[in-house]
Every structure is written in structure tokens, then in C-alpha cells.
């Protein structure tokens with residue numbers, strides 16, 4: 544079996560050399576600990592990791608560490624994480640350390656990946672190459688099921704491909720999930736009758752481990768055509784449980800609330816790349832990876848690499864649809880698509896429901912901005928004979 548390769552950025556403590564710090568990480572995550580031990584037998588030594596390189600980078604260093612595949616339990620992602628992203632973050636000999644990327648050998652990718660992937664989701668929606676437009680129902684909490692369904696209907700007739708719950712909406716009393724879901728699906732059926740378009744609704748089934756499958760299966764009985772789960776707060780096993788359940792025959796939309804506690808600091812934590820690779824392996828059909836121009840901070844180069852990790856060849860797994868979301872509006876569409884390409888879902892909450900003429904007009908404006916890009920026409924130019932887009936640009940501008 545080939546090794547697992549992990550790349551880390553780190554800054555050693557003042558009294559520790561970069562080589563000693565990298566070695567400390569490697570030993571902690573394989574066969575060693577803080578001191579020599581008498582229990583290490585000869586046959587254990589073949590499970591030692593190796594520091595392959597240490598080189599200066601910015602204020603610190605980059606290191607490439609290989610871990611023998613044998614120390615991983617195939618198929619157990621919590622265990623994978625406990626090696627490549629485990630105790631090392633707390634080691635006193637490093638001031639800061641960030642896991643930048645990881646490569647798993649074929650033998651450890653024992654998962655089937657997304658059931659639908661980009662092509663499968665496109666088939667459900669009936670799109671060819673264009674980016675998808677999605678919306679998050681806003682306000683994120685507070686609306687009752689009937690009003691939630693009305694907002695969903697307005698977005699659907701305006702032209703969105705995807706509607707989703709926000710991350711803090713699950714099954715609260717003001718909007719019970721099993722009342723909200725049939726209400727939304729009924730209005731999406733109405734929109735389909737009127738427009739002929741199939742719109743997906745990612746209903747948020749995130750909950751405690753022992754209840755999530757039951758919740759998802761009940762959602763399917765009530766007609767759900769997509770499920771949403773929050774991967775960091777619910778855990779990677781939640782994505783896997785949903786994706787591997789044979790009765791779940793709808794795509795899985797993966798949100799990443801809480802990720803920035805680990806991904807944001809450029810010197811310490813876990814870069815999104817590892818999470819993206821794991822979500823794809825575990826079967827997420829869509830994953831939020833960030834935007835280049837929205838409300839959340841992001842490094843464009845890193846984001847491009849994260850999206851590529853979802854779409855580049857990976858042991859024959861289907862690709863995961865990257866979702867750009869957070870502070871988007873029609874004026875930002877050209878920038879997002881120019882940098883991130885058209886295999887992308889552009890999601891706007893405020894940028895649709897905040898349109899001066901309401902949700903349906905907001906959805907139309909987003910679709911018009913996408914059409915402008917696809918036709919190679921600057922947004923401002925296209926807005927001259929597209930009223931909803933023009934109104935959106937007057938409110939939010941183009942940056």
C-alpha cells in the first residue's frame with residue numbers, strides 16, 4: 544500500500560529547529576511520543592512516518608510528511624483525521640501549524656463518492672453547461688412553513704435551480720421540518736406545472752447522530768428531492784451515513800458552518816482542501832467552498848484549488864458541485880464565474896430576497912446576470928434591456 548502524504552505549514556517554537564518540529568509532528572502521529580519509550584519493538588518501526596522535506600515559507604516552513612497506509616483503518620474517516628489532523632495542533636514545539644493538503648492512496652478511498660455529482664444534478668435540473676443559481680430562504684429563521692413555501696415558490700418562478708434551508712434552520716417549533724417540507728414541495732410542484740422547471744429543495748436534516756437517518760428517510764417519504772447536512776457540526780460520518788444509505792436516492796447538499804474556526808487562520812488549523820476531499824469521498828453531491836467576492840474572507844488561489852479537488856479526477860469518483868455562497872448578488876456574478884468557472888452553483892440569499900421588487904425579481908436578476916456572462920456581455924450592458932438586473936445593479940452595484 545502507498546503512503547498517505549500530508550503537507551503542513553508550521554512555525555516552530557523559538558528553541559526548536561524546523562527539522563525537530565517537523566519530526567515531532569511526524570512522531571506524535573505515528574509511533575512516537577515526547578520521550579524515548581521501552582515498548583517500541585523492531586516490528587513497530589516499519590510504521591514510523593517520514594519527514595520528506597522541510598523548506599522555508601513566509602514566516603515559517605512547509606513540510607511534507609508521509610504516513611504508512613497501514614496505520615490507517617480503511618473506511619474510518621474519524622481515524623484518518625486523528626492521524627493527519629490530530630494531536631499535532633496542540634504540540635508545544637510548534638507555535639502554529641496548518642494542514643494544507645493530504646493525498647490518500649486508492650486503498651484508503653474505500654468510498655463510492657457522490658451518487659449524482661455535477662452531471663447527475665444537472666440532469667435533474669435539465670441544464671447543460673451553465674452555472675446553477677440557488678437561494679437560501681431568508682430570513683434564516685422565523686418564517687412559518689406557509690411563508691417559507693411562498694418564498695420558495697417566488698424564487699422558483701423567478702428561475703432558481705436550487706432552494707435551501709439556512710444552516711440554523713432545522714426542526715424548530717416556529718417552522719417544523721415535517722410541515723415545512725411538504726409545504727415547500729407543494730409550491731415547487733405548482734411552479735413546475737407553471738414553468739416546466741424542476742427545482743431542488745435542500746431540506747436541512749442536520750441533527751444528532753442517532754436521529755439523522757430516521758429524519759432523512761422521513762423527509763424522503765414526504766417527497767424531499769435533496770437533503771442538506773452541515774458537515775463540520777454534524778460530522779463527516781453524518782455525510783457518509785446519508786450517502787451510503789441505499790434508500791437515499793436524492794443528492795446531498797453539504798454546508799460547512801463552523802469551518803472557519805479551522806480554515807480561516809493562514810498559519811494554524813486545517814485548510815478547506817482536506818475537508819473538500821473528504822466530503823467528495825464520502826458522497827457529498829454539492830459543497831460550499833466559498834466565493835471570491837462575497838461576504839466571507841477568502842484566498843482566490845486556495846479556493847480554486849479547493850474547487851479543483853472536487854472536480855479533478857479522483858479514483859473514478861464522480862465530481863462534487865462547488866457552491867459559491869455568502870454575500871453574493873447579481874453584480875458579483877461575473878467576477879465569480881470569471882475566476883471559478885461555470886461548473887459552479889451561485890447561491891444568493893440577501894442578493895435575491897433583498898431585490899427592490901421582491902424574491903421572484905431577485906431570482907430573475909441573478910439568472911440574467913448568469914445569461915450575460917454566458918453570452919459574453921458585460922453585466923452593465925446586459926442590464927440596459929433587462930429590467931430586474933438593472934434594478935439589482937442600482938441597489939448593489941457591480942463590486
Ligand SMILES: O=C(O)[C@H](O)COP(=O)(O)O
Nearest residue numbers: 679868869870891892893
Ligand atoms: O448559508 C449561506 O450560504 C448564507 O446563508 C448565504 O446568505 P447570503 O447570500 O444572504 O449572504
Ligand SMILES: [Mg+2]
Nearest residue numbers: 679683709710
Ligand atoms: Mg447561511
